[in-house]
Amino acid sequence: MKEFPRVTKIQVRCASAILTLIGVFYTWEALQLPMGKPIGSGSGSTPAMIGAAWSVIGAYVTVRVPEIILGEDGEGLWPNAEGTRRIVMVLALCAGFILAMNYFGIIATSVVFLFIMAVAFGGGLFQALLTSVLLSAALWLVFVHLLQVRLPMGTLVSTLFGG
Amino acid sequence: MMGGFAIALQPVNILAALVGALVGTATGVLPGLGVLGAMAVLMPLTFYLAPVSGLIMLSGIYYGAMYGGSTTAILLKIPGETGSVVTTLDGYEFARKGRAGPALMICAVGSCIAGTVSIVGMSFFMPALANLALKFSSPEFCALAILGIITLVRITSPNLGQNMLMVLLGAGLATVGVDAVVGSTRFTFGTESLALGFDLVPIALGLYGVSELLNVAQSSTGFPKAQSVALREMIPTREEWSRAWPAILRGSGIGFLMGLLPGPGSLTSTFASYGVEKAIARKHKSEFGKGAIEGFAGPEAANNAVATSALIPVLSLGIPFTPNVALLLGALMIQGIQPGPLLLSQHPDIVWGLLASMYVGNVALLILNLPLVSMWVRLLRVPQHILIGGIFVISIIGVYSVRSSAWDLIVLFLFGIVGFVLRRLKFDLAPIILGLVIGPVFEKAFRETIFLSRGDLTIFFRRPISASLLVITVLIIVLPALYKLYRRRRMRGYESTV
Numbered sequence: 001m002k003e004f005p006r007v008t009k010i011q012v013r014c015a016s017a018i019l020t021l022i023g024v025f026y027t028w029e030a031l032q033l034p035m036g037k038p039i040g041s042g043s044g045s046t047p048a049m050i051g052a053a054w055s056v057i058g059a060y061v062t063v064r065v066p067e068i069i070l071g072e073d074g075e076g077l078w079p080n081a082e083g084t085r086r087i088v089m090v091l092a093l094c095a096g097f098i099l100a101m102n103y104f105g106i107i108a109t110s111v112v113f114l115f116i117m118a119v120a121f122g123g124g125l126f127q128a129l130l131t132s133v134l135l136s137a138a139l140w141l142v143f144v145h146l147l148q149v150r151l152p153m154g155t156l157v158s159t160l161f162g163g
Numbered sequence: 164m165m166g167g168f169a170i171a172l173q174p175v176n177i178l179a180a181l182v183g184a185l186v187g188t189a190t191g192v193l194p195g196l197g198v199l200g201a202m203a204v205l206m207p208l209t210f211y212l213a214p215v216s217g218l219i220m221l222s223g224i225y226y227g228a229m230y231g232g233s234t235t236a237i238l239l240k241i242p243g244e245t246g247s248v249v250t251t252l253d254g255y256e257f258a259r260k261g262r263a264g265p266a267l268m269i270c271a272v273g274s275c276i277a278g279t280v281s282i283v284g285m286s287f288f289m290p291a292l293a294n295l296a297l298k299f300s301s302p303e304f305c306a307l308a309i310l311g312i313i314t315l316v317r318i319t320s321p322n323l324g325q326n327m328l329m330v331l332l333g334a335g336l337a338t339v340g341v342d343a344v345v346g347s348t349r350f351t352f353g354t355e356s357l358a359l360g361f362d363l364v365p366i367a368l369g370l371y372g373v374s375e376l377l378n379v380a381q382s383s384t385g386f387p388k389a390q391s392v393a394l395r396e397m398i399p400t401r402e403e404w405s406r407a408w409p410a411i412l413r414g415s416g417i418g419f420l421m422g423l424l425p426g427p428g429s430l431t432s433t434f435a436s437y438g439v440e441k442a443i444a445r446k447h448k449s450e451f452g453k454g455a456i457e458g459f460a461g462p463e464a465a466n467n468a469v470a471t472s473a474l475i476p477v478l479s480l481g482i483p484f485t486p487n488v489a490l491l492l493g494a495l496m497i498q499g500i501q502p503g504p505l506l507l508s509q510h511p512d513i514v515w516g517l518l519a520s521m522y523v524g525n526v527a528l529l530i531l532n533l534p535l536v537s538m539w540v541r542l543l544r545v546p547q548h549i550l551i552g553g554i555f556v557i558s559i560i561g562v563y564s565v566r567s568s569a570w571d572l573i574v575l576f577l578f579g580i581v582g583f584v585l586r587r588l589k590f591d592l593a594p595i596i597l598g599l600v601i602g603p604v605f606e607k608a609f610r611e612t613i614f615l616s617r618g619d620l621t622i623f624f625r626r627p628i629s630a631s632l633l634v635i636t637v638l639i640i641v642l643p644a645l646y647k648l649y650r651r652r653r654m655r656g657y658e659s660t661v
Contacts, residue, residue, distance in 0.1 A: 012588050019328060026335055029350055036610075038618025043342040043349055045613070046606040050338065054331040061324040068589060075589055083381030087583075090380045090555075091576065097559060098572045106563075110556050117552030121380075131549050139560060149211065149564040 004077040009065045016065070020058030027051030089120060105154025110136040167515025170215060171523050176516065179216045180524040181531065183209075183223020188532055190224075191231020192539045199596070201228035202490050203367040204554065207561035214498040215513050219520040221494050225487060226278070226524055229470055230532055233270045233463055234539055238263060246466035249433040253451065253458030260454055264397035267536055269407045269456065270463045271529055276408075277415040277464035278525040281471035284419045286518055288472075289507065292479040296504035299480070301611035302623050304503075306632035307482050308605035313636050315597055317643065326594045333598025334605070336361045343603065344610055356570040363493040363599060365562045365575040370592045372558050373579025378586075380551060397533065406447070407460040410440055414461035418468025423475055436465035471521060478502055478514060481604060486593040489600040497565075 030051045036042025070076040079087060093116060100109045114132035119125065143149040170176060183205075190201035205224050209217035229246065233254070236247035240255040250270070257266045299307070316326040339350040340360025351357040399407065414436040421432035440457040441448070451458050473488050481503035483489040495502050500510060507514050532539075562575045582592055616622035624630045 007588055015584070015588050015590075016325075016328070019332065023331070023335070026350070030338075033349060036613075038613055040613040040618060041610050043345055043347055046609055047335070047338045047349065050331055050334050050602070054328065054335060057324055057327050057331065061328050064324065066322055066325075075586055078587060079381040087377050087381050090377065090551075091580070094555065094559070094576055097556075098569060098576075101563075102569075106560065110560075114552040114556060117555070118548040121548035121551060123546060123548035128548070132552070135549075135553050135556070139556060143560055143564065149560070150567060151560065151563065 003080040005080075006070075007068050007076050007078060009068065012065045012068065013062055016058060016062040020055060020062055023051060023054030023058045027055050086120075090117070093117060093120075101154070102152050103154055103156050105157045106151040107136050107140050108154065108157070110139060166511070167517075167519035168522075170512055170516030171219070171519035175212075176216050176219050176520055177523060177527075179212060179220040180223045180520050181527050183220035183225075184227040184230075184524055184528045185223075185531060185535075187224035187227020187229075188231040188234075188528075188535075188539060189227075189542060191228030192234055192542055199367065199371045199486055199490065199593075201231070202487065203364065204372050204558055204561060206364055206367075206490065206494055207565050209494060210497060210565060214495075214500055214510075215516045217498055218491075218495065218513060218517055219524070221491060222517060222521060223524045223527075225470065225491065226274075226467075226521075226528055227532075229467065230271065230274060230528055231539065233274070233466075234267060234536070237266045237270065237459070238540065246433050246469070247463075249437045249462040250459045250466075252437070253453070253455045254463075256452070256454035257456065257459065262399075262403075262454075264536075265399035265403055266459065268397045268399055268533065269403065269411075269460050271533055273407065273411040273414070273460050273464040274467040275525045275529040276411050277418060277466075277468040278471055278521065280412075280415040281419045281422070281468040282518060282521045282525070285471055285475055288423070288475050289479060289514065289518070292475055293504055293507040296479045298628065299504060300626075301608045301615060302626050302629040303632065304480075304482070305605060305608035305612050306623060306629040306636070307480060308601050308608060310632050310636045310639075311482050312594075312597065312601055312605075313639055316594060317639050322589075322591075325590050329590060329592065329594035330598035330601075333595035333600075334602030335598075336366065336595075337599050337602035338606070344607065356568075356573075359566070359568060359570060361574060361599070362565065362571055363490070363497070363596075364565050365571045366578050366599060367490060367493075367596055368558055368562060369575045369578025370582035370595060372554070373575060374582030374586060374592075376551060376554055376558075377579060377583045379547070397536065403456055406456045410436075410457040410461035411464040413439060414464030414466075415468045417461075418465035419472045421465070422469040422472025432465040432469045433462035436461040474517075478506055478517075479504065481506070483597070483600060486596040489596050493600050 027048065028051075030044050030047035033044025033047065034042040035045050035048070039045070068076050078084075093113060097109055097113050100112075104112075111132050114135055115128050118128035118131060123131070144151055171180070186205055186208075187201055190204060202221065202224055206221060209220045209224075211217075212220060232247045233250055236250040237254040237258050240251045254266050254270070257263075312330050316323060316330055337360075340348065340358055342349055348358050414432075417436045417439065418432045421435065437458060440455075440461045441451050444451065444455070444457060447455055447457065470487075474491070477483045477488045477492050479502075481492070481501065483492045492502055500506070500513060558575065559572060562571050563569075565571065585592060612622060622629075623633060
């Protein structure tokens with residue numbers, strides 16, 4: 001259990017408090033919207049009700065935190081240092097995918113993304129390269145050709161190939 | 164119904180049902196992703212088809228993912244979704260006796276029978292409920308939305324406060340963007356991205372798909388390994404069949420009836436079926452928990468029957484009572500179809516086509532999945548390093564393809580992180596989806612009611628149906644609390660007597 005730190009009541013309380021604060025801010029914003037005539041028919045009325053209930057229940061949940069019982073799939077436990085590193089890496093790769101997609105196009109980005117992911121999760125170099133190329137080609141066939149989805153081909157690719 | 168078959172048997176719709184069942188099973192087999200995750204990952208694919216074909220495919224995905232969930236419950240003791248939890252009790256134990264193949268066969272046949280029983284029932288119930296729903300107006304829909312929310316909040320997990328907070332978070336997210344009633348923008352802070360609002364697909368996929376992938380990524384164990392099953396080993400013995408089929412029929416009936424009620428029927432119906440089987444068992448009572456056939460045949464049938472009959476309230480009233488069905492409703496709305504009392508009269512092709520395609524889908528699932536069971540097992544053996552990246556890319560392309568918006572991708576990963584953290588903190592995520600889908604239904608109905616009554620809230624109590632629905636809602640809140648109080652007092656009385 002030392003490797004996977006347990007979730008504490010204080011952490012749950014903090015999360016509930018953050019959600020409550022968002023609720024309070026949401027309520028304040030909702031109250032700036034028109035309530036309509038008769039009152040309740042305007043665009044701010046339902047958000048105001050939702051926000052008020054959100055704030056009150058959020059405060060209640062913040063105060064009354066139940067006992068944390070460990071569940072399936074690591075519920076009630078935080079990832080260990082190694083796990084956290086992997087999550088950060090995956091999220092950084094995903095952010096890179098979103099940023100690179102518009103420049104290099106979705107296919108080239110997918111190949112690189114899949115290759116790095118495969119290597120990072122223990123795949124061999126050749127196997128990673130082969131699967132990333134094949135999978136990207138399959139996705140291109142399904143989405144672009146079969147389903148006629150408009151995916152970014154990439155400004156760089158368009159400039160280079162005059163498309 | 165014949166018109167429905169004419170639609171369902173069109174080649175494109177048969178193909179949609181088959182592809183849906185196949186990809187749904189493939190995704191459902193992957194442990195952890197579950198039915199909701201599978202539906203969320205694959206939902207964007209359906210938007211490129213005609214509404215009826217898209218819906219048929221999504222239903223196929225729903226069924227397929229449920230079947231996939233049972234496969235992992237039997238082979239790995241990992242329930243693919245909540246409805247398969249009971250299957251792990253006896254199904255896995257039965258598989259451990261070397262009978263994994265027959266267990267899968269019994270589940271597949273049972274699911275097919277249960278689905279068919281439920282569809283027949285649905286064909287009779289749908290028109291009747293749609294006629295009743297024609298008596299519904301805004302106050303009734305408003306009350307029904309509240310009833311749906313409260314029921315789910317009350318039943319899903321014991322923490323009422325946390326669940327309610329999650330519903331309100333979902334409902335709050337739904338209000339961001341353009342106000343559908345007057346067309347003005349809300350909570351956008353002058354940004355174009357927020358004016359687009361929060362779409363259901365990236366949020367559902369983020370909360371269920373990405374958060375689960377992050378969970379798998381952080382774990383060093385990865386996806387578990389399953390034992391292999393050959394087709395020739397799948398035929399159950401005569402005795403096994405004779406024990407299974409009565410349980411399947413009972414489970415089908417229980418599941419069908421529970422799907423009509425508000426609340427997560429999948430879980431409750433499987434436990435109810437298990438309870439019934441255990442209660443009426445005589446000869447094999449001692450086998451329960453150690454691999455009793457009735458212990459998984461009945462609940463699996465109930466789970467599949469409930470999946471179909473749970474569509475009745477959503478198609479006829481437009482109110483979903485479970486997150487899975489909420490996703491189906493969201494897909495319908497994205498396709499420009501408004502479920503509700505007028506759906507049957509305005510889009511009979513969709514309703515009857517969907518019902519008929521369910522017959523086709525059920526048979527397709529049986530024909531396809533049994534010979535392919537070894538392939539599903541092999542899928543579990545695909546190395547994690549290939550699967551994780553592949554599912555991420557499919558999720559990204561899927562979400563991007565809906566609105567061609569990079570903002571949706573940011574929402575996808577933002578909610579992936581939020582979902583991951585909230586799950587660790589033991590918050591239930593299903594109510595967020597429900598709030599996101601029911602929130603707009605409630606808002607529209609509430610504001611219409613206020614217009615109708617000129618601000619008089621007593622309209623809710625002056626109309627018999629809405630008053631009854633609100634009374635039921637109050638009872639759902641109050642009765643469990645009263646029962647708890649009564650039990651506590653009784654315990655105190657007992658202790659003082661001792």
